[in-house]
Every structure is written in C-alpha cells, then in structure tokens.
Amino acid sequence: MARVAAILGGGVIGGGWAARFLLMGWDVRVFDPSPTAQESLGAMLERARAALPALYDVALPGEGRLSFHATISEAVAGAEWIQESVPERLELKRKLYSQVQAVCDANAVIGSSTSGFTPSELQGCATRPGQIVVTHPFNPVYLLPLVELVGSGKTDPGLLDKAEDVLRSVGMFPLRVRAEIPAHIADRFLEAVWREALWLVKDGVATTEEIDDAIRMGFGLRWGQMGLFETYRVAGGPAGMRHFIEQFGPTLTWPWTKLMDVPELTEELIDRIADQSDAQSGHLSIAELETLRDGNLIGMMRSLKARRAAVGAVLAAHEATITPEAPDLMVPMQTLDRLVPTDWVDYNNHMNEARYLTAISEACDRFLLWVGVTPDYIASGGSWFTVENHIRHLGEVRIGARIRAVTQVLDAAGKRLRLFHSLYCGDDLVATGEQMLLHVSLETRRAAPPPPGMADLIARIAAAHEVCGLPEGAGAAIGAR
Numbered sequence: 001m002a003r004v005a006a007i008l009g010g011g012v013i014g015g016g017w018a019a020r021f022l023l024m025g026w027d028v029r030v031f032d033p034s035p036t037a038q039e040s041l042g043a044m045l046e047r048a049r050a051a052l053p054a055l056y057d058v059a060l061p062g063e064g065r066l067s068f069h070a071t072i073s074e075a076v077a078g079a080e081w082i083q084e085s086v087p088e089r090l091e092l093k094r095k096l097y098s099q100v101q102a103v104c105d106a107n108a109v110i111g112s113s114t115s116g117f118t119p120s121e122l123q124g125c126a127t128r129p130g131q132i133v134v135t136h137p138f139n140p141v142y143l144l145p146l147v148e149l150v151g152s153g154k155t156d157p158g159l160l161d162k163a164e165d166v167l168r169s170v171g172m173f174p175l176r177v178r179a180e181i182p183a184h185i186a187d188r189f190l191e192a193v194w195r196e197a198l199w200l201v202k203d204g205v206a207t208t209e210e211i212d213d214a215i216r217m218g219f220g221l222r223w224g225q226m227g228l229f230e231t232y233r234v235a236g237g238p239a240g241m242r243h244f245i246e247q248f249g250p251t252l253t254w255p256w257t258k259l260m261d262v263p264e265l266t267e268e269l270i271d272r273i274a275d276q277s278d279a280q281s282g283h284l285s286i287a288e289l290e291t292l293r294d295g296n297l298i299g300m301m302r303s304l305k306a307r308r309a310a311v312g313a314v315l316a317a318h319e320a321t322i323t324p325e326a327p328d329l330m331v332p333m334q335t336l337d338r339l340v341p342t343d344w345v346d347y348n349n350h351m352n353e354a355r356y357l358t359a360i361s362e363a364c365d366r367f368l369l370w371v372g373v374t375p376d377y378i379a380s381g382g383s384w385f386t387v388e389n390h391i392r393h394l395g396e397v398r399i400g401a402r403i404r405a406v407t408q409v410l411d412a413a414g415k416r417l418r419l420f421h422s423l424y425c426g427d428d429l430v431a432t433g434e435q436m437l438l439h440v441s442l443e444t445r446r447a448a449p450p451p452p453g454m455a456d457l458i459a460r461i462a463a464a465h466e467v468c469g470l471p472e473g474a475g476a477a478i479g480a481r
C-alpha cells in the first residue's frame with residue numbers, strides 16, 4: 001500500500017510538495033478551497049514530471065495517486081505526513097491545525113512550509129503542539145532538496161527523526177535547525193542580501209540586472225557548490241580559516257554594508273569558526289578543496305553553457321570568438337582540438353567510452369558547419385542526421401589531455417555522406433569514428449537531397465580526399481582489427 005501525504009494548500013509550494021511525494025510513489029490528497037487549485041497543481045505536476053526524473057539515472061518509483069478533497073478531514077484522515085502550505089498568516093495556520101488535529105493520526109507529522117514563523121508560534125494553543133514542526137522547503141520543491149526542519153521544546157525528538165527519514169526517502173535534504181528563530185537559517189541570508197540589494201538600487205549604485213550579474217557570474221556559483229565557510233577557507237590559502245578571518249576581519253567595522261550591526265570578532269568567535277571549519281573541511285587539504293571546487297565549477301558552468309544561461313551565455317559567446325575559421329577543406333582537416341574536461345571521465349579516470357562519440361560528434365558538427373550547415377540553414381528546414389556510427393577505441397585518454405580530430409570524407413553521393421574521423425592524443429591515434437549521414441528535410445523528417453551548392457561542395461571535397469585512399473580501419477566490421 002502506498003504511503004499517504006495530505007497537502008493543505010496547493011499553491012506554489014504545496015503544489016511542489018504534492019509533485020515530489022507523488023513522483024516518489026506516495027498517494028497524495030490535496031485540500032485547497034481555491035477553484036483554480038486543481039488546474040494550477042496539474043500544470044505544476046506536468047513541469048515536475050519533466051524535471052525531477054531528469055536528475056536521476058534510474059527510474060523513479062511508480063507515481064502515486066493524486067486526489068482532491070472538499071474537506072480537511074477527508075484529506076488528512078490516515079495520512080502519515082500532513083504538509084501545510086497555506087498563506088503566511090499565523091491565525092490561518094493555527095486555525096487549520098486545530099481542524100487537522102481533530103481528525104488526523106496522533107503520530108502523523110504535521111509540517112509547515114512557513115518561511116518565517118517559529119514552531120512555538122505555530123503550535124500556539126494546539127491540542128498536541130509537539131506534533132507540529134517547521135519543514136521549510138525551497139521553490140521549486142520538486143527539484144531543490146533543502147528542507148529546514150525545526151522543532152520546539154515541546155517537540156518529541158523521535159518525531160523529528162521520523163520527519164528526517166521521510167524527507168530523505170523522498171530525496172530531500174533535511175537540515176535540522178538547532179534553535180527557533182524567525183526566518184530560520186536560509187531566509188536570514190536571503191533577507192540580508194535582499195536588504196543590501198534594495199539599498200544598492202535605491203542609492204542608484206546598481207540596477208537590478210547588475211546586481212543579478214554580480215551574483216550569477218561569480219560568487220553565486222561558488223556558494224552553489226561549497227557554501228560560504230568552505231569557500232572562505234579555500235580563500236584563506238594553506239593557513240585556512242583562521243588566516244582568512246584575520247585578514248578580512250577588520251572589514252567588519254568598515255562601511256562595506258548598510259547592515260552595520262555586527263558581532264565583535266573576539267578570540268572566542270574566531271576559535272569557534274576555525275574549529276567548526278576544521279571539523280567541516282579539515283579532512284581535505286586546501287589543494288584538494290581547490291581541485292574539488294574547480295571540478296564543481298566546471299560541471300556547473302558547462303551545464304549552463306549548454307543552455308546559454310547566465311554565466312553559460314558568457315562562456316558560449318567567448319567560445320564563438322575563439323572557434324577556428326574553416327581551413328582548406330580539400331585535404332583532410334582538423335575538426336576538433338580540445339581538452340578532455342573533468343566530466344568526461346569515468347571511474348578508471350580516463351575518458352568514458354561515450355565521450356569518444358561526443359568528440360566525434362563535435363568533429364562532425366564542425367565539418368557540417370564549414371560546408372554550410374549553419375543555424376540559419378537548419379532553421380530553413382535542412383539538416384544531416386547520423387544513421388550509423390562505428391567507433392574503434394585504440395588508446396587511453398586521460399582527464400585534461402588535449403585531443404584533436406582529423407576528418408576525411410570517404411564518400412558523398414546524393415543524400416549520403418560518409419565521414420571518417422581520426423582522433424589523436426598528441427601523435428597517438430586513440431580512436432577512429434566512421435559515420436554515415438543522411439541529408440533530411442526537417443519538415444517531412446525524411447531523407448531529401450541537399451541543396452545543389454552544398455551537394456556540389458561536398459562532392460568536390462570527397463573527390464579531393466580520394467587521393468588519400470581509404471584510411472586503415474575504414475569500413476571495418478566489428479572485431480576486425
């Protein structure tokens with residue numbers, strides 16, 4: 001039997017919770033009086049179906065059942081998890097809990113998505129205050145794992161353990177908050193950054209876009225993979241955190257922020273930070289942390305480049321300026337020259353077999369670009385599709401190695417194009433890739449002759465390359481060496 005979650009309030013946050021539970025196999029019962037709730041939650045679920053499974057390389061559990069209910073009691077009766085995500089009004093939330101507790105299981109978890117209220121405020125005069133905890137998620141809840149989990153003095157630690165287990169089981173990262181404070185931990189940062197940003201805009205120092213650029217082109221990426229303290233530990237160099245604080249400590253009293261209420265940097269505070277930082281990251285040297293950081297940044301930035309988003313747009317635009325012009329196409333030509341990035345490497349620390357195809361595919365794309373398959377040409381409805389690949393792996397390639405491909409046209413007749421790529425690392429031939437491509441009409445999705453100018457150019461290249469003869473391994477069947 002599927003586990004049951006009740007979702008009270010199915011807006012931006014409740015809808016995200018509903019989607020996550022459903023996609024992780026739970027049955028989800030929703031209570032939301034809004035007449036548009038079903039429709040907007042349906043749209044959120046569609047979005048989540050396309051997104052959450054994309055994070056995983058295994059299939060998710062079968063989706064649970066979604067139902068909408070006209071009463072709270074119908075939604076919560078027998079539910080193991082009750083997630084409240086109604087508007088941020090204390091009285092509304094408290095009233096809801098009294099209705100919920102009248103009918104729900106006494107050992108169910110009642111989690112509130114509240115951004116700012118403390119558990120004690122929420123528990124108020126509830127019949128079973130210990131049952132209500134803060135489970136503060138981040139939008140989009142179906143993708144981001146962080147949930148701040150906060151209890152009060154009245155909360156049974158066993159309930160928090162249980163909540164933690166459930167949250168982990170649906171792929172989330174519960175962060176137990178030790179103390180009750182308004183806005184918990186993460187929103188405190190966001191609030192400080194927000195207040196500073198409002199000042200910068202008000203004082204005419206920066207526009208909203210400039211502020212966003214200041215975040216996404218730099219420190220936002222560092223925060224995304226190491227957070228604040230580990231990033232600064234690395235910045236402190238081999239002397240680590242204590243050195244960093246000593247170096248930058250004095251700025252605390254300088255007007256570097258409008259938020260001038262700062263803690264005094266006593267020896268005790270420095271020790272506490274340095275000790276906690278050692279406990280957090282001391283098992284790695286600064287050099288190891290730098291390697292880790294660089295690998296993470298490369299992964300994040302390359303993924304943003306593929307989407308031409310944020311820092312990725314800068315990278316892509318710069319890459320275009322350093323991409324080589326077409327060489328003489330009438331002799332076999334270099335179509336690839338690059339380093340093997342960290343994310344192309346497998347558990348043996350050499351280039352993963354699939355990446356040989358990536359390299360060959362990049363070489364092919366470059367060749368096609370040079371014969372006229374530009375973005376405009378593709379937009380006009382023509383392209384080449386690969387219908388066969390044959391890769392021979394001849395040598396090992398390590399992370400960071402420089403590889404290049406030389407491409408020879410073996411045959412070009414009508415709609416068909418046969419390419420042979422030789423992949424080198426230094427002077428060593430490490431792979432060959434032979435491809436058959438067909439020219440297609442993107443309208444009919446069927447093979448169609450290339451336009452005469454392109455067909456003529458490719459035929460002339462093929463004729464010119466013919467003098468080189470067939471390269472070793474061309475046309476080889478599998479197993480033939």
Ligand SMILES: NC(=O)c1ccc[n+]([C@@H]2O[C@H](COP(=O)([O-])OP(=O)(O)OC[C@H]3O[C@@H](n4cnc5c(N)ncnc54)[C@H](O)[C@@H]3O)[C@@H](O)[C@H]2O)c1
Binds near residue numbers: 008085136
């Ligand atoms: N939006 C965010 O980024 C964010 C992030 C984390 C936490 N939160 C918190 O999540 C909670 C919900 O915020 P939201 O952004 O999803 O708001 P929202 O306005 O998108 O959704 C609130 C939903 O609650 C429904 N609702 C209103 N009264 C109700 C009732 N009595 N019973 C059941 N449903 C009711 C509304 O119809 C609406 O669909 C708030 O406590 C907020 O602080 C929001």
